[in-house]
Amino acid sequence: MSEAEKLRTTEVDLGGLVGVLATHLYSTPLVALRELVQNAHDSHTRRRLEDPDTPYRPLIRVTGDPAARTVAIEDTGAGLTEPEIHAYLATVGTGYTRMLRELTGNQDLIGAFGLGFLSAFSVADEVTVTTASHREPHLAHRYRSRGGEQYAVEAVDPRPAPGTVVELRLKAEHAHLADEYALREVLARYCVLLPIPVYVGTDEKPVNDVRVPWREDLPGPVHAHRMRFATAFARSFEPLTAFPVTPAPAGEDGTDAVGLLWVQDGGTYGSTDNRDLAVYLRGMLLADDARDLLPSWAGFIGGVVESNRLTPTASREDLQRDEHYRALQRTLTDAIVDGLYETARLHPNAWRRILARHGQELLGAALCDDRLFSLLADDVPVPTSQGDLTAGALRAAGGGAVHVALGSGGGFEEMLYRAMQVPIARGDRYAVLPFLRRYAQLRECRIVELGSESGNRELFREPAAPLPAEESAWLAAALADPGEQLVAARFDPPGLPLVLVPDREAELKARIEDDQADARIPSAALRLARAFTARTDGTVKARLYLNLASPAVDGLLAAYRAGHTGAATAAGLLRSLKVIMAAAAGSGDGDLTAALAGVSTAVAALTAAVPDGLSAVPDTLSADEQHGE
Numbered sequence: 001m002s003e004a005e006k007l008r009t010t011e012v013d014l015g016g017l018v019g020v021l022a023t024h025l026y027s028t029p030l031v032a033l034r035e036l037v038q039n040a041h042d043s044h045t046r047r048r049l050e051d052p053d054t055p056y057r058p059l060i061r062v063t064g065d066p067a068a069r070t071v072a073i074e075d076t077g078a079g080l081t082e083p084e085i086h087a088y089l090a091t092v093g094t095g096y097t098r099m100l101r102e103l104t105g106n107q108d109l110i111g112a113f114g115l116g117f118l119s120a121f122s123v124a125d126e127v128t129v130t131t132a133s134h135r136e137p138h139l140a141h142r143y144r145s146r147g148g149e150q151y152a153v154e155a156v157d158p159r160p161a162p163g164t165v166v167e168l169r170l171k172a173e174h175a176h177l178a179d180e181y182a183l184r185e186v187l188a189r190y191c192v193l194l195p196i197p198v199y200v201g202t203d204e205k206p207v208n209d210v211r212v213p214w215r216e217d218l219p220g221p222v223h224a225h226r227m228r229f230a231t232a233f234a235r236s237f238e239p240l241t242a243f244p245v246t247p248a249p250a251g252e253d254g255t256d257a258v259g260l261l262w263v264q265d266g267g268t269y270g271s272t273d274n275r276d277l278a279v280y281l282r283g284m285l286l287a288d289d290a291r292d293l294l295p296s297w298a299g300f301i302g303g304v305v306e307s308n309r310l311t312p313t314a315s316r317e318d319l320q321r322d323e324h325y326r327a328l329q330r331t332l333t334d335a336i337v338d339g340l341y342e343t344a345r346l347h348p349n350a351w352r353r354i355l356a357r358h359g360q361e362l363l364g365a366a367l368c369d370d371r372l373f374s375l376l377a378d379d380v381p382v383p384t385s386q387g388d389l390t391a392g393a394l395r396a397a398g399g400g401a402v403h404v405a406l407g408s409g410g411g412f413e414e415m416l417y418r419a420m421q422v423p424i425a426r427g428d429r430y431a432v433l434p435f436l437r438r439y440a441q442l443r444e445c446r447i448v449e450l451g452s453e454s455g456n457r458e459l460f461r462e463p464a465a466p467l468p469a470e471e472s473a474w475l476a477a478a479l480a481d482p483g484e485q486l487v488a489a490r491f492d493p494p495g496l497p498l499v500l501v502p503d504r505e506a507e508l509k510a511r512i513e514d515d516q517a518d519a520r521i522p523s524a525a526l527r528l529a530r531a532f533t534a535r536t537d538g539t540v541k542a543r544l545y546l547n548l549a550s551p552a553v554d555g556l557l558a559a560y561r562a563g564h565t566g567a568a569t570a571a572g573l574l575r576s577l578k579v580i581m582a583a584a585a586g587s588g589d590g591d592l593t594a595a596l597a598g599v600s601t602a603v604a605a606l607t608a609a610v611p612d613g614l615s616a617v618p619d620t621l622s623a624d625e626q627h628g629e
């Protein structure tokens with residue numbers, strides 16, 4: 001640095017800084033309560049460390065007075081001397097707590113930044129702290145400040161015992177914090193893991209009077225204790241089962257996290273995300289909704305974990321994404337997988353309910369984790385045309401193959417299979433198709449994907465001998481409409497003479513290439529999709545499979561070969577049947593009215609041909625109709 005460059009000290013606009021810290025550091029006013037309770041807790045730890053021999057009753061009491069619009073947080077901890085008020089309470093960025101932790105190594109102390117007290121000014125116009133130190137209990141002082149920028153301290157009458165009362169005169173918009181019902185609810189969650197009893201108002205029972213199953217050895221079955229804790233803690237849904245989070249064995253590169261996870265009863269559909277995880281650090285709630293620590297497929301999981309290795313942000317509402325955070329993510333994934341295995345083994349009733357409630361999401365989960373796939377492959381229900389079935393049942397009913405429809409339900413496949421009584425999985429539902437593909441691969445069974453060309457080839461077998469070209473051409477002209485390709489095949493059931501099968505890929509192509517798609521689909525995705533559908537030909541919109549195993553088709557061909565005049569009429573009847581069935585299956589866009597009229601015409605033509613000259617055609621038919629077209 002040259003002579004000319006003089007070293008200067010950065011100025012701090014204290015008023016501005018205090019304002020920012022007090023009003024913008026925290027996302028919710030409830031954080032102020034948490035910070036003040038945490039300070040009360042630390043002051044108890046301090047008192048225990050500095051004066052272990054004097055017995056006293058440690059407690060924290062939070063009292064609300066809606067009429068006066070005040071909240072008071074009282075503790076029987078170490079208190080502060082007057083110099084300490086100036087040096088720690090009233091100095092932003094400095095606290096006694098961190099020093100004490102560094103000095104003693106005590107890990108129960110929570111405070112670290114010397115900022116938390118400021119949050120009081122985010123909810124209160126005026127903050128009063130009345131305190132007497134355990135070092136000089138006969139001297140009490142009162143700190144008072146509006147806004148935190150300036151403060152005054154005066155000596156007051158001694159308190160009956162060491163300790164501190166922080167009183168908040170609430171801003172009008174935060175008046176609700178004085179409601180003791182609300183305080184009870186919030187503090188029960190914030191303080192559930194604090195070892196010091198926290199009371200609200202004149203309550204005789206602390207809000208945190210809960211047995212924590214991973215902290216103590218409780219008598220009786222441990223699962224019952226876990227369920228009790230989970231039921232008391234869970235917010236929106238009842239737990240179906242609960243299982244532990246256990247720390248990695250010493251020496252392993254894991255986490256120190258302990259806690260409890262549970263499967264929530266609230267139904268999940270597809271990939272609904274109800275993940276709910278509360279994270280505690282040294283007993284204090286740090287993050288109320290740390291769902292990102294849970295795997296993304298676990299939308300049905302709720303839980304509580306505590307870990308001292310996580311690093312909070314300065315607002316202490318979130319966690320640094322460091323290696324401990326990532327280690328905890330891995331631990332939680334393992335804990336869920338282990339917990340689900342344990343549930344399947346030990347709690348069959350709960351397992352059945354979980355499968356019924358979260359079947360769809362578990363299909364997706366199974367795809368994300370091989371261990372889950374092994375657990376779920378034979379148990380998880382798959383939605384099918386005959387209700388929910390396991391993949392094993394689907395395979396057994398499909399004669400050793402799993403059938404899955406790519407279309408969005410209904411359609412010719414369903415009709416065909418209803419006739420054959422084979423269940424088909426609904427491949428359009430979340431995760432069903434990839435799950436079954438994986439299942440078929442691992443269990444070495446056949447998968448028939450209906451709606452794809454290869455799937456249809458499985459269904460519609462090749463005829464023993466191809467039809468002569470001339471017969472094919474006649475059939476195509478008589479039965480197929482534009483865009484339909486006639487395919488001679490053999491398929492079940494024989495009672496079905498023909499079926500119209502839309503080409504799903506051509507359908508997709510039409511949808512993707514539609515100009516309207518620009519408005520519906522983000523352009524990058526659309527470009528990719530169009531690159532894919534460009535490979536599809538798209539000129540064949542549907543295939544018309546003609547069943548050579550069907551007596552009706554047999555009869556038709558015999559009549560055609562014999563030059564029977566009824567052949568054209570019978571073909572007209574089948575053409576009408578095709579349109580009517582496609583309409584019933586919701587997959588055709590043929591003219592239903594014309595098809596119905598075609599049936600009448602065919603019946604009329606056939607009955608008109610009754611021998612011995614008796615006309616069976618009703619008199620009411622017009623001359624045109626009597627002669628057919």
Ligand SMILES: Nc1ncnc2c1ncn2[C@@H]1O[C@H](COP(=O)(O)OP(=O)(O)OP(=O)(O)O)[C@@H](O)[C@H]1O
Pocket residue numbers: 035039040042043075077078079080088089094095096097098110111112113114115116117118164
């Ligand atoms: N109820 C209390 N009893 C005794 N001392 C207190 C109390 N509240 C605050 N203090 C003192 O004031 C200091 C500053 O408190 P503040 O909440 O701002 O920061 P902190 O708790 O040290 O750290 P953090 O910002 O991480 O909470 C504390 O370190 C502690 O010494």
